[in-house]
Amino acid sequence: MPSSADRVKNGQLTIDGVSATESAVPVDAQEMADVLAEAAALGKAVTPIGGGTALTLGNPPERVDVALSTERLAGIIDYEPTDLVLSVGAGARFGDVQAVLAEHGQRLPLDPPGAGDATIGGLIATGRWGPLRYSAGTLRDLLIGISVAHPSGTVSKAGGMVVKNVSGYDMPRLYLGSLGTLGVVVSANFKVLPRPRAEATVIASYDDLLAAFAAASQLRGGRDPIAALEALFLNSGWALATHIEGRDETVDAVARRIVSGAAGDVTRLDEQESAGWWSAYVDQQHLAQADNAVLVRCGVRPKETAALASTIIDEMSELAISVPYLAASPGLGTVVARLDLGGAGSQEGLAKVQGALLSLADSVTILAAPPSWKRGIDVWGRLPEGFDVMQALRQQFDPERTINPGRFAGFL
Ligand SMILES: Cc1cc2nc3c(=O)[nH]c(=O)nc-3n(C[C@H](O)[C@H](O)[C@H](O)COP(=O)(O)OP(=O)(O)OC[C@H]3O[C@@H](n4cnc5c(N)ncnc54)[C@H](O)[C@@H]3O)c2cc1C
Incomplete structure (x- = not known):
């Protein structure tokens, strides 16, 4: 992949229609x-x-004036397999970090899309999670320390290399999902976890959403080592994907039991096939897949997930918008949907869709949409709780709004 500096030189680094004119590739935190x-x-x-x-x-x-690359801050700074802690540069690729951890039978239990190209800094800045959150939580549970470069010309450090850090306010987590608005992450420390010995995935078809969610509830009520559980609406049919991780015999026994209890079509995937299926699954949620497709994520309390999924389909049909893909996470209260606005595709059409979804869900984020439709719409939906605090922090850390101006919630 060409570096961001090369992409700027060739006029290729354009973000939502705005082109970067300069690039910088600092070699260390202070230069950043x-x-x-x-x-x-x-x-x-x-x-x-x-x-x-x-x-x-x-x-x-x-x-966008300066494209500031983290690619030279890509090294493993410290890794203590026996203490299950890792310190790594923000520009390190997630896939490379996982490969180093795998040599010691360990991992960061995260499932970002993009075949491992996402960087550690990008993961922290976007603060997104995938299906593995069901069993492993989010980056919030793994991040124990952070170094950040600020527009004041200083580098701040928070947390450390110990898992139990009880030093007052949890500063590292402040940066999670802040999209760079408080500074550029230069390195981060994590607790890491042992890799499971085995994995399998069972994908079972159901007649309708309620049947898929009833099966999910049964699984959630048990004690099986379920890593992720996702209900999918694809090509007008429902399926439940159950990801099982653990010891070989347990994984095999649980997968067999789910397969034998399934009433409709069922597929079992083991090891590489299972891993490949989940990586394609998160990629599917990441890419809009087609020109003019819109991807949204809505959140409610977990027990309201089925109702949300079904009302999204009904409400979009009322607006003559098709939903070619929808994935709901029964344990997490999240629904990701790809929408085809057809003839209603415009800024106005997108605003209407956002309004309709906001009346159904507690949170609505437009993850992807054509840039001209996004203009003037706050894709983050409602202002998050504590927005006044976020504004005050932005003012304190970045008073000139130097980093990613206008991109975050409230056009911060
Ligand atoms: C539609 C969509 C779906 C996603 N789904 C999932 C998912 O299912 N699971 C999951 O784990 N993740 C998900 N993600 C997040 C995903 O993992 C991101 O691709 C990844 O975190 C970005 O890494 P990157 O290095 O490519 O960042 P980039 O694309 O380079 O940057 C992303 C943003 O972070 C900022 N940024 C990058 N590096 C830094 C830094 N060091 N300091 C401060 N700001 C920085 C950039 O300015 C930009 O705003 C999703 C993202 C999107 C857009």
Whole structure:
């Protein structure tokens, strides 16, 4: 993949229709902070670039002057397999980090899309999670320390390399999902976990959504080692995908039991096939897949997930919008849907869809949509709780709005 500097030189680094004109590839944290300070003094806007897999997430940027790459901050800084802790540069690719951990039978239990190209800094900045959250939680549960470069020209550190860090306010987590608005992550420390010995996935078809969710409830009520559980609406049919991880015999026994209890079509995938299926599954949720497709994520309390999934399908049908793909996470209260707006495809049409979804769900994020439709719409939906605190922090950490201006909630 060409570097972000090369992409700027060739005029290819364009984010939601706005092109970067300069690039910087700092070699260490202080140089990163110096670039930010210089940009702030000159009133330039900076976009941090990691793997470049999620640059369209957020509101279209107000401006992009400098593309600031983290690619030279890509090393493993410290890894203590016996203590289950890892310190790594923000530019390290997730896939490379997992490969190093795998040599010691360990992993970061995260499932980002993009075949491992996402960087550690990008993962922290976007704060997204995938199906594995069902069993493993989110980055919030793994992040124990962080270093961040700020437009003041300083580098701050928070947390450390110990898992139980009880030092007052949890600063590392402040940066999670803040989309770079408080600084550029230069390195992060994590607790890591042992890899499961075996895995399998069972995909069972159901007549309707209620039957799929009834099966999910039964599984959730048991004690099986279920890593992820997702209900899928694809090609007008429902399926439940159950990801099982653990010891070989347990995984085999649970997979057999689910297969034998299934009433409709059922498929069992083992090891590589199972891993491949989940990686394709998260990629499917990441890419809009077709020109003009819209991807949204809605959230409610977990017990309301089935009702949300079904009302989204009904409500979109009322608006003459088709839903070619919908995935619901029964244990997490999340629904991701791909929408085809057809003739209603425009900024106005997208605003109408967002309004309809906001009346159904507690949170609604437009993950992907054509840039011209996104303009003027806050893709993050309702302002998050504590937005005034976020604004105050932005003012304190980045008063000139140097990093990613306009991209985050409330056009921060
Ligand atoms: C539609 C969609 C679906 C997704 N689904 C999932 C999922 O199912 N599971 C999951 O785990 N993740 C998911 N993600 C997040 C995904 O993992 C991102 O692709 C990844 O985190 C981005 O890494 P990257 O290095 O490619 O970041 P980039 O694409 O380079 O950057 C992404 C954003 O982070 C900022 N950024 C990058 N590096 C830094 C840094 N060091 N400091 C501060 N800001 C920085 C950028 O400016 C940009 O705004 C999803 C993202 C999108 C858009």
